[in-house]
Amino acid sequence: MALVHKLLNGTCILRKCPKPRVASCPFWGTRFADYCSSSFQKPVAAPGKASSQRKTKGSLEERHQREVALEITSPEDKPEISFDKAIKEEMKDHFRRLKDDIVKYWIGPEGRPLHEVLMEQAKVVWQFRSKEDLDKWTVTSDKAIGGRSEVFLKMGKNNQSALLYGTLSSEAPQDGESGRSGYCAMVSKIPRGPFEMKRSYDWSQFNTLYLRVRGDGRPWMVNIREDTDIIQRKDQMYSYFMFTRGGPYWQEVKIPFSKFFFSNQGRIRDAQYQLLLDKISSIGFTLADKVDGPFFLEIDFIGVFTDPAHTEEFAYENSPELNPRLFK
C-alpha cells in the first residue's frame, strides 16, 4: 500500500511500529512501543510541525503533503499527482473506518447489539459469494521453498462457492537441505481494523467449527493460529485433520475445538494445551498427503457453532512419560 510505504519512512504516531521494536520492549504495551520509538524518527526537515501532535485531519494531510514535497526529488509528474491522491484517499478511508469503529463500539461488539451477540449459537465467519470474499485468503504452495506444486483459488460454480485446485508434487527441491516436500495451503488473512491494526476473532461462546465442503477424498489439515503479536507465537498453531469423502454431494464437516492439538514449528509438541478461543487470528487448510497428482476442494462457507451435545474440554492428556515436569 502506498500509505504504508510512506508512513514507514516518515512518522506517524497512530501507526504501529514494525516488529523488531516491539520485541525489544516486551513488557510495555505495543502502543507505548509506538510512541517511544517513533519520537526518535521525526524527520529533520519539518521539526516545527512534527513536534506538535495535533491529530486533526487537515493538519496531518498538510504535513504529509509537505513531506511529499520534500522527499520526492525525481521529476515524475503524472504518477506523483496520483500518488498524492492515493494517499489522501487512503487516509480518508482509514479515518472513516476509525469513525465506524468508534460508533460500532458504542452499539456493541463488532457493531451488533450485545444481546444478539450473546445469544448467537451459529455464526458464519467466511463465505464465498463474491470475488471480495476470495481476497481474504492467501494461497501458498511449496514453490516458496523450491518445490513443484501449484495451487490456485477461484470462484466456483455460479459464484456460489470457492474452488481451491492445483497439483501436488512431492519432488524434493534440490537445495541440499530439504528431504521432503509437497504441500499446498490456503490461509485466511488476519482481520485488520482501521490503520491496519491487527484484530482477532472471538469465538469463546462457540465450541465447534463447521465447514461445508466438497472434496476429492484427500485428507486435509485444518490449522488455527492464535493472536500473533508475541514473537514466540509465530510458529505455533493448533491443527486437526479434515477427511473429505469425495463424490458429488456436499459434505458437512464438524470439528470440535477440543480436538485441536498443539504444534510448534511444524512438529507436535509433548505438552498439549487446549485451544483458547478468545483471540483467533487466522485459519488455514493444508494438503500434504505425499500423493502426487491434481486435487480440488470446493468450500461453500465456514462457520462456528455451539454443539450442546459436545461437553469435552480437551481431547489429549499429557503423559507423565513424555512430560515428567508437568506431573511433579
Place this chain on the structure above:
Amino acid sequence: MSWAQAILLARGLSRGWGGICSTALTGAPFSQVPPQAPRGLHCSAATHNPDSSLVPRPPEPPRRPVKALAVHEELFRPALDGARNKANFVRAVQNFAEYNVHKRGHVDFIYLALRKMREYGVERDLSVYNLLLDVFPKEVFRPRNIFHSIFLHYPRQQECGIAVLEQMENHGVMPNKETEFLLLQIFGRKSYPMLKLVRMKLWFTRFKNINPFPVPRDLPQDPVDLASLALRHMEPDLSARVTTYQMPLPKDSPDAMDPTETHIVGIQSPEQQSALARHDPARPIFVEGPFSLWLRDKCVYYHILRADLLPPEEREVEEIPEEWNLYYPMQLDLAYGRSSWDDYEFNIDEVEEGPVFAICVAGAHDQATLAKWIQGLQETNPALARIPVVFRLSGSSGELLASSDLEEPPPPPPEGQEEEDTQQRQQQGQS
C-alpha cells in the same frame, strides 16, 4: 598405523564431523553426499587426488555418469533372479553383517538401505525395519555415566535411529515390542530414538481411527472392484445398488484393447430411481464429468447424471397432511432446539444444486462409453428413455462446469457433442 593411513582417517573424521555440525544446525536428515570439509591446518594445499594416493587401491568399477555409487551399494545390486523383493533385500542386509564383522560404516549402510526400501517394495514391512535396526551394534551406544547422558552420546548413530523411525512414521508403520526392545538394547531408555518411539506409540494410537470414511490399506487391483469400492465410498445411501454394465475384455484376447470395451460400473439408490421416474421429460438431464476421486494413492474418475435445479416457481411444495392423531403423530421433529430461543441454523443460504440421479465409473471418458451406461440405466429406469440427455464432459481437470453461466467460453469438444446430443435426443425420442 602409518602416517598415510592416519591422514586418510583424519580426513574421514573431519568430513564426518562436518556432516554432524551441518545436520545439527539444520535439523535435516543426513544428506546423501558428505559436504566438502574445511581442510585442517596440517593438510597440504593440493586437493586429495585419489589417483595419487599412497595406499594402493583395487581398480574402481566404471562409474555411472550421473552419480557415484555410494558405499556398500554393490550389496544392493540386483540378484541372480533380478527380482526386487523382500527376500533379496533381507539377503543384502544380512550380507552386510558378514562383509564386516565390526560393522564399519553401518550408519551409511542404514541410510542407503532406507533409500532402497521403496525400490524393493518393503517400506511398509515392520520386520524389515526391525532387521535394519538389528544392524546397529548393541550395548555400545548406551550412556554409561552422567557425562554420556548430558552430552548427546554418539550423535550420528542417534540421528540414524531417528531417521529409521521417521521413515516408519512416514509410511504409517506402527512399531511393536521388538522395535522397542531393540532400541532399548542399542540406545538405552533416555535416548532420542526411544523418545521418538514413545511419541509414535502415543500419537499413532490417538489418530488411528479418526477417519470417518476409512479406505482399506490394500486397494484391489482389479479395476471393477476398485470402481465398486469407489462408488460405495461416495454414495452415503446404504441401500444403493452397484451394477456392472460392462466388464472389460480379458487381456489375452486376440484383438487389441478396444476403447469402448472398458469396464462400466454404476450405482443408484432407490430414492434416486424414484426421483428420476418423477422427473419432467421436458427438462434435459446432464452427464457431467469426469471428476476425480482419490482413494489413498489411486485416482478414480467418475461421471454423474444430474438435473438442473428447478426454478423456485416450479418447485412443488410438499403438503404436510394434518395430524389426525396427536398420540401417534406422523411427523416428529426431534431437533436440538429446546426452547424458542435456540437457533442452530446458519444465517446463509447454502449452495443448492440439482439432484443427482446416478454415478458411474468407466474406463474411458468418451461419449460412447457413457452412452452405454445410459442404455444400461434405461433397463431399471424406463422413464429415462423419454428424457433428453446432454453430455457435458470437460477436459481432464476435475472442475464442475457452471450450469447456467459459464465464465470462460466452452471448449470445442462440448460444442461438437451438443450436435451429437440433438441426434441422441432424436434417437431417445424415437426409442
